[in-house]
Amino acid sequence: MKNFFKIFSFIILFSGLTLSTLAAEKVEYLKTDWSFKGLFGKFDRAALQRGYQVYTEVCSSCHSMKYLSYRNLAEKGGPEFSIEQAKAIAASFEVKDGPNSDGDMFTRPGRLSDKFVMPYDNVQAAQAANGGAYPPDMSVLVKARGGGVDYIYSLLQGYEDPPVGVTLDDGVYYNKYMYGNKIKMANQLSDGLVEYSDGTTASVEQMSKDVTTFLMWSAEPHLESRHQMGFKAILYLIILTILVYFSMKRIWSRIETEV
Amino acid sequence: MSDHEYTPKSKFGKWFNDRLPLLTLANHLTDYPTPKNLNYWWTFGGILTFCLITQIVTGLVLAMHYIAHADMAFDSVEHIMRDVNYGWLIRYIHANGASMFFLAVYIHIFRSLFYGSYKAPREIIWIIGIIIYLLMMAAAFLGYVLPWGQMSFWGATVITNLFSAIPLVGEGIVTWLWGGYSVDNPTLTRFFTLHYLIPFLILGLVVLHIWALHVPGNNNPVGIDIKKPSKDTVPFHPYIVIKDGFALLMFMIVFAFFVFYTPNILGHADNYIEANPLVTPAHIVPEWYLLPFYAILRSVPDKLLGVVAMLSAILILAALPWLDTSKIRSAVFRPLYRQFYWILVADVLILGYVGAMPAEGLYLLVARVATAYYFLHFLVILPVLGWKEKTLPIPLSITEPILGGSPNLASAKNKESLNK
Numbered sequence: 299m300k301n302f303f304k305i306f307s308f309i310i311l312f313s314g315l316t317l318s319t320l321a322a323e324k325v326e327y328l329k330t331d332w333s334f335k336g337l338f339g340k341f342d343r344a345a346l347q348r349g350y351q352v353y354t355e356v357c358s359s360c361h362s363m364k365y366l367s368y369r370n371l372a373e374k375g376g377p378e379f380s381i382e383q384a385k386a387i388a389a390s391f392e393v394k395d396g397p398n399s400d401g402d403m404f405t406r407p408g409r410l411s412d413k414f415v416m417p418y419d420n421v422q423a424a425q426a427a428n429g430g431a432y433p434p435d436m437s438v439l440v441k442a443r444g445g446g447v448d449y450i451y452s453l454l455q456g457y458e459d460p461p462v463g464v465t466l467d468d469g470v471y472y473n474k475y476m477y478g479n480k481i482k483m484a485n486q487l488s489d490g491l492v493e494y495s496d497g498t499t500a501s502v503e504q505m506s507k508d509v510t511t512f513l514m515w516s517a518e519p520h521l522e523s524r525h526q527m528g529f530k531a532i533l534y535l536i537i538l539t540i541l542v543y544f545s546m547k548r549i550w551s552r553i554e555t556e557v
Numbered sequence: 558m559s560d561h562e563y564t565p566k567s568k569f570g571k572w573f574n575d576r577l578p579l580l581t582l583a584n585h586l587t588d589y590p591t592p593k594n595l596n597y598w599w600t601f602g603g604i605l606t607f608c609l610i611t612q613i614v615t616g617l618v619l620a621m622h623y624i625a626h627a628d629m630a631f632d633s634v635e636h637i638m639r640d641v642n643y644g645w646l647i648r649y650i651h652a653n654g655a656s657m658f659f660l661a662v663y664i665h666i667f668r669s670l671f672y673g674s675y676k677a678p679r680e681i682i683w684i685i686g687i688i689i690y691l692l693m694m695a696a697a698f699l700g701y702v703l704p705w706g707q708m709s710f711w712g713a714t715v716i717t718n719l720f721s722a723i724p725l726v727g728e729g730i731v732t733w734l735w736g737g738y739s740v741d742n743p744t745l746t747r748f749f750t751l752h753y754l755i756p757f758l759i760l761g762l763v764v765l766h767i768w769a770l771h772v773p774g775n776n777n778p779v780g781i782d783i784k785k786p787s788k789d790t791v792p793f794h795p796y797i798v799i800k801d802g803f804a805l806l807m808f809m810i811v812f813a814f815f816v817f818y819t820p821n822i823l824g825h826a827d828n829y830i831e832a833n834p835l836v837t838p839a840h841i842v843p844e845w846y847l848l849p850f851y852a853i854l855r856s857v858p859d860k861l862l863g864v865v866a867m868l869s870a871i872l873i874l875a876a877l878p879w880l881d882t883s884k885i886r887s888a889v890f891r892p893l894y895r896q897f898y899w900i901l902v903a904d905v906l907i908l909g910y911v912g913a914m915p916a917e918g919l920y921l922l923v924a925r926v927a928t929a930y931y932f933l934h935f936l937v938i939l940p941v942l943g944w945k946e947k948t949l950p951i952p953l954s955i956t957e958p959i960l961g962g963s964p965n966l967a968s969a970k971n972k973e974s975l976n977k
Contacts, residue, residue: 337818365635434830438635441821442829477839517829520638520645527646528817532810539806546799553791555593557800 325475327448328455330507334514337529340522341515346377348494349512352505355492357436360428360483362416365437366516369410375522376515384410391415429469431482438517440510447510449475454506457485585771590790591797592777594955598668599775600804601661607805608658609763613756615651616700623703625749627742630705631831649820655697656823657812659846662690666874671898673886674776680878682769687875689762692755694847694871699752701844705745706828711841713740713748719854722861739834780887781951789955840915848912849905853931855916856924866928873935880935882943890949894942901934 333342350371353363368388371379379387388408393415396403408415417433418424425432434442443449456475460466466480473481487502494500515521550557563584565571574580622641624633637644666686669675675683698716702709717734721727736743774785783789791797815823823845827838843851853870857863873880888895904927911924 365632365639370639438829442826444826446826518645524645524649524817524820528813531817532813535806535810535813539803539810542799542803542806546803549795549799553593553796555791 325445325452327445327452327475329448330451330503332447332511332514334511334521337525339525341375342511343378344496344498345508345511346515347379348496348498348505349508349510349515350377351494352492352509353436353512356486356505357509358414358417360417360424360433361436362418362433363414363437363516364416364435366414367410368408368412368414370519372410373519376519377512381410388412429482431469433483436513436516440513441517445475447514450513451506451510453481454487454509455502587792587794588786589771589793590774590786591793592775592783592789592955593791593796594777594779594789595775595797595800596778597800597804598664598671599777600801601665601668603801604661604805604808605658605665606763607808608654608661609756609759612651612654612658613760615647615654616753616756618647619651620753623749625703625746627705627745627832630703630745634704646816649816653812653815653820653823655700656815656844656846657808658693659697661808662693663846666690667902670877670901671888672776672778673780673881673883673888675878676881676886677878678773679770679776682766683878684875685762685766685769687871689759689766690874691871692759692762696752696755696759697844697846699748699755701828702745702748703752704828705832707830707832707836707838708825708828708841710740710832710834711838712843713744715841716843717744719860719864722864724861741834776886777955778887778889779952779955780885780889781954783955787954842913845909845913848910849908850912852908852912852924853928855912856921856928870928870931873932877935877939881939883946883948884943885948885951887951890951891942891946892949893946897934897938897942901931904930904934 333340333345353361368384368391371377371387372381372384388410391408391412392405393408393412394403395406398404418427421432440447440450445452452475453473456473458472458474460472460479464472464479466472470480470482471484472479487505489501492500492505498504518524546557563581565574565580570580619637622633622637622644624630634648637648639645641647669683669686698712702713717731717740720734721731723730732738734744735741736747774783777783786792821829825842842848850867850870854863854867857866883891883894885891888898907923908927908931911920911927914920916924
C-alpha cells in the first residue's frame with residue numbers, strides 16, 4: 299500500500315508539473331472572479347445575456363461566430379433566453395437563403411436553426427475592410443489563446459498610449475497584453491457604450507467581463523453539464539474504489555502477503 | 558500452457574473445447590500463476606489495456622461524426638463538440654486518453670527498466686513492447702493532425718519534413734507521403750486512414766505481448782525466477798484481477814479529473830485555430846509525450862543526424878537486453894544501477910522540459926548535455942556496470958524475504974545482513 303501511494307503521488311506530482319509548465323505564462327493578466335471556474339462552476343446567466351448584447355452591439359460588426367446558431371441562445375446551460383426571445387433575436391437578422399424555385403437567392407428573417415449571421419461574406423472581404431487584418435472568428439476564441447478568458451478579459455482593457463520610443467503604423471494600436479503589444483483592433487469599449495437592459499452599469503470592466511463570459515460559453519457550450527457530470531462521475535469512482543479496496547483486502551487476506 | 562490439463566465439466570463444453578479450446582484459454586487466463594509480490598507498478602499493464610480499448614471505442618464513435626476533409630475537418634470537430642449528443646465527452650476522453658495512455662506506458666517502461674523485466678527470457682516481450690510504443694507514437698501524431706488546427710497542420714509539416722533529411726530520395730519520399738507538394742487534403746485523408754488502422758495493429762501486438770509474457774510468466778520486484786505454480790504465486794483471478802481493478806479505478810479518477818475539469822490543458826491553444834498554410838505559429842511544439850525526443854532531434858545541428866539521433870534514442874531500447882550485461886534483474890539488488898536509473902529518469906524529464914522550450918541559449922546547451930547523457934547511459938554505463946557492479950545477494954525465493962517481514966527492499970537487505 300505504501301508503494302501504491304508513492305505511485306499515486308508520483309502521478310499527481312507529474313501531472314501537476316506538466317500543468318504548471320504548460321500553464322506558465324509570462325504576462326500577468328488582470329484577474330477577476332469567473333463564476334464558471336471550479337468543481338461546480340456555472341455561467342452567470344445575466345452576464346451571458348449582457349455578454350451577448352455586447353457581442354451583437356459591438357463585436358459582431360467585424361467578428362463572426364460561425365459555429366453558433368440562434369437556437370443555442372435558448373439552450374440549457376447558455377444565456378437561456380426564452381424560446382420567444384431567441385426567435386425574436388433570430389428574426390431581427392436578415393439571412394440569405396435560396397435558391398428558390400426560380401433559381402434566385404433571396405433574404406428572409408432569421409430562424410432559430412440559422413447560424414449567426416456573419417459580418418463579411420468571406421475572409422478577403424473582412425481583410426479588405428480591416429486594413430488587411432482578419433478579425434478572427436470568435437466561436438472558440440478563448441480556447442485558441444494561451445491565456446484563455448483572462449487574456450481576452452485583459453486585452454479588452456489593455457489599451458494604452460505607446461511608451462516613448464515605440465512608433466505605431468496607421469491602424470495599429472498599443473495593447474500591453476497583446477503578443478508583441480501591437481494590435482490592429484482599435485479600443486472598442488468605453489464606459490456607457492451599451493445600455494444594458496437589466497440596468498447594470500456598463501463600465502469597461504463590466505462589459506469586458508460579460509462579453510468574455512459569453513465567449514467562454516460559446517467556446518464550451520456544454521461546460522455546465524461537463525462540471526455536473528464530472529462531479530458525479532468522480533464521486534462514483536471514489537466510492538467504487540473504496541469498495542474495491544476493501545474487497546481486495548478481503549481477498550488478499552486469504553494469503554499472508556500484504557497488498 | 559498451464560501445467561495441468563483442463564477438461565470442461567459440461568458435455569457441450571467438452572465437445573466445443575475439443576474443437577476450439579477457448580475454455581482452456583479462459584482457464585489458463587484465470588489460473589495463470591502470478592508472483593504474489595508484484596507491486597503497484599505492475600498494474601499498469603492492465604491499465605494500458607484499458608487505455609487501448611477506451612481509445613478504440615471512443616475513436617470509433619468519433620469517426621462516425623468526423624469528416625476527413627481539409628475544408629471540413631475543423632468544422633466537423635466543432636460539430637462533435639456542440640451538436641453530437643455527448644460528443645464533447647467522447648472527444649475529450651479520446652484526446653486526454655492519448656495523454657493518459659502515454660503516462661501509463663512511460664510508467665510501464667520505466668518499471669521494466671527498474672526491475673530488469675527486459676532481460677532473458679523476456680527479450681521478445683520487450684521488443685514487441687517497443688514496437689507497440691513506436692506505433693503508439695505514430696498513432697498519436699496522426700491523430701493530432703486530424704482536427705486540422707494550426708498545430709495539427711504545422712506539426713504534420715515539421716514531422717513529415719524530417720524524411721527530407723534522407724539523402725537523394727528524401728524530397729521524393731516527402732512528396733509521396735503528402736500526396737502532393739504540401740500538407741493538404743490528400744495528407745489528411747491518408748493520415749485518417751492510418752490513424753484508424755494503427756490501433757488494431759497495436760491490439761494484435763498486445764495479444765502477442767501478453768502471449769509472450771505467459772510463456773516465462775511475470776518478472777517480479779525481487780527479479781528471481783520462481784517455480785510456477787508454487788507458494789510464491791497466486792492465481793491471476795481473483796488476486797491480480799482485483800488488485801489491477803483497484804489500481805485502474807485510481808487511475809480513472811485522475812483521468813476523469815482531466816476530462817471533466819481541465820480537458821484542454823494538455824493540448825495546445827493554437828489547435829483551436831483552423832489550419833492556415835500562410836500563417837506559421839510562433840512555436841511549433843509536439844504533444845508533451847513526444848517532447849524528450851523532440852529535444853534530442855533539435856539538439857543535433859545537422860538535420861539528418863538529428864533524425865538519426867531521435868530514431869536511435871527509441872531503437873536503442875530494443876537492444877537493451879544485450880546492452881545491459883548484468884545477470885541480476887532487479888535494481889533492488891543493484892545499488893549502483895539504482896542510482897543511474899534515477900539519473901536517467903531525471904535526464905528524460907529534463908529532455909522533456911527543454912523540448913517544450915525554444916531551442917536556443919541555455920536550453921539548447923542543456924538539451925545537448927542531456928542527449929549525450931541519454932546515449933551514454935545505454936551505450937557505456939549499462940554494459941560497464943554489468944561487469945563492475947558488486948550486487949547484493951539475492952534471495953532464493955519470494956517467500957523467503959516475505960516471511961522475514963514485508964516483501965520490500967528493507968527486509969531483503971535484513972535477510973542478507975542476517976546471512977553474514
